[in-house]
Amino acid sequence: MVDFDLSEDQLTIRDTAARFARDVVRPAEIALDRMADPDQAFRSDVFRDAMRQAYELGFHKMGIKEEHGGLGLDPVTRGLVWEELAAGGVGIAAGLLAASVAPAFLSVLAPHKTDLIDAYVRPFCEDVEARHISAWGSSEPGIGSDGSNYFDPEVHHETAAAKAADGYVLQGAKSSFVSNGGIADLYLVFACVDRTKGICGSGVFLVPYGRGVTRGKALDKVGLRALNQAEVAFEDARVPEDYMIMPPGDHYPMIHNAIKTVGNIGVGYLALGLLRAAYEEALSYAKERVQFGRPIAQHQAVAFRLFEAFQAIEAARGLLWKASWTLGATGLGDLKIAAAARVFATNMAMKHSVEMVQILGGYGVSKEYALEKHMRDAKLLQIMDATNEIMTIKGAALL
Numbered sequence: 073m074v075d076f077d078l079s080e081d082q083l084t085i086r087d088t089a090a091r092f093a094r095d096v097v098r099p100a101e102i103a104l105d106r107m108a109d110p111d112q113a114f115r116s117d118v119f120r121d122a123m124r125q126a127y128e129l130g131f132h133k134m135g136i137k138e139e140h141g142g143l144g145l146d147p148v149t150r151g152l153v154w155e156e157l158a159a160g161g162v163g164i165a166a167g168l169l170a171a172s173v174a175p176a177f178l179s180v181l182a183p184h185k186t187d188l189i190d191a192y193v194r195p196f197c198e199d200v201e202a203r204h205i206s207a208w209g210s211s212e213p214g215i216g217s218d219g220s221n222y223f224d225p226e227v228h229h230e231t232a233a234a235k236a237a238d239g240y241v242l243q244g245a246k247s248s249f250v251s252n253g254g255i256a257d258l259y260l261v262f263a264c265v266d267r268t269k270g271i272c273g274s275g276v277f278l279v280p281y282g283r284g285v286t287r288g289k290a291l292d293k294v295g296l297r298a299l300n301q302a303e304v305a306f307e308d309a310r311v312p313e314d315y316m317i318m319p320p321g322d323h324y325p326m327i328h329n330a331i332k333t334v335g336n337i338g339v340g341y342l343a344l345g346l347l348r349a350a351y352e353e354a355l356s357y358a359k360e361r362v363q364f365g366r367p368i369a370q371h372q373a374v375a376f377r378l379f380e381a382f383q384a385i386e387a388a389r390g391l392l393w394k395a396s397w398t399l400g401a402t403g404l405g406d407l408k409i410a411a412a413a414r415v416f417a418t419n420m421a422m423k424h425s426v427e428m429v430q431i432l433g434g435y436g437v438s439k440e441y442a443l444e445k446h447m448r449d450a451k452l453l454q455i456m457d458a459t460n461e462i463m464t465i466k467g468a469a470l471l
């Protein structure tokens with residue numbers, strides 16, 4: 073049976089997200105985008121207030137199981153929310169998505185570690201002030217796409233975790249791309265335990281801020297300026313033994329690809345929300361703006377552009393719902409559907425956000441409208457959580 077109907081609960085949560093996106097996320101996102109100093113942006117009340125209100129509404133804990141304090145929402149319902157939040161502001165939405173990565177990972181991979189669940193997952197879920205924000209770090213200056221290079225024993229994370237009597241000691245640094253890197257209080261760190269096994273020699277560690285962790289300055293970048301990204305360094309960062317929540321080994325590609333499945337679906341929804349926002353703004357402008365005696369929406373070249381964007385939105389949403397539904401139905405999801413959805417949605421967001429700028433003519437490149445911002449933001453979505461080329465390689469390998 074195929075059914076595109078949404079339940080009453082889904083409609084309610086989607087409408088709540090849409091209102092929050094319009095009233096809180098959108099103005100905050102625009103203000104943050106315009107702040108010249110990114111570090112100042114993430115210290116500002118604008119950022120803190122938007123995050124605090126998102127936590128109050130529970131958007132940070134949607135995917136965490138109810139038994140651990142989360143909302144336990146299914147992947148399709150979460151997707152509805154991410155589309156709305158991203159339509160309001162894709163940078164803030166991306167930061168919220170990343171904020172839960174460590175507690176969510178812990179909740180799924182190590183539910184038996186009840187002390188860690190009590191220490192890190194429950195307080196995160198109870199948080200209504202956005203005091204607990206997490207981040208994950210795999211990328212390093214020398215490890216970008218190589219994070220998916222499972223086959224070359226010479227390629228490994230330089231960030232290392234050495235066994236000590238009372239646990240592990242981490243040394244090294246993650247790249248300046250780590251989402252929430254400069255503001256998190258809990259890090260999920262991919263660190264090499266066994267150099268002879270290449271990337272598969274890495275384990276995944278929980279490292280709280282305050283244990284030999286240094287947070288870098290916020291990256292100054294062309295888009296997603298409302299998403300904090302910063303280097304994170306570890307100097308004698310000591311953690312107890314059970315803070316290794318995934319050991320190194322041959323299971324690494326399977327777990328890493330499962331993380332990519334969830335992550336790529338998230339990135340796809342960010343792109344969908346961005347694309348829809350760009351389309352809606354261009355459509356409403358094109359119906360108002362009169363040239364050659366009629367609204368420009370009635371000129372065929374403009375109408376075709378709008379219809380192509382509409383097609384892309386519907387197609388991207390269809391793929392993403394299928395990817396989300398598959399994730400909910402199977403638990404692990406299907407990486408090739410997730411990759412197809414993400415690569416398609418992000419490529420469409422990039423292509424059509426440029427086209428939507430064109431519809432506004434000169435006004436499209438002015439900061440009076442958000443179109444130029446959508447175009448800048450879209451570029452980063454084709455790179456984040458593995459580039460579209462790498463996700464295409466992964467998807468193709470599964471055919």
Ligand SMILES: Cc1cc2nc3c(=O)[nH]c(=O)nc-3n(C[C@H](O)[C@H](O)[C@H](O)COP(=O)(O)OP(=O)(O)OC[C@H]3O[C@@H](n4cnc5c(N)ncnc54)[C@H](O)[C@@H]3O)c2cc1C
Pocket residue numbers: 170207208209210211212215216217218246249250251252296301452453455456457458459460461462465
């Ligand atoms: C918005 C954003 C958020 C991010 N958040 C995080 C985060 O939270 N944590 C984290 O650890 N990292 C994060 N990253 C880093 C991200 O995962 C990397 O940027 C990405 O994996 C690419 O790595 P790289 O930038 O080093 O590019 P490289 O790997 O150097 O690639 C450069 C180019 O070469 C291409 N390329 C590389 N290998 C191949 C190949 N085999 N075949 C074809 N083409 C290839 C790539 O597609 C790309 O076009 C984020 C990045 C962005 C932009």
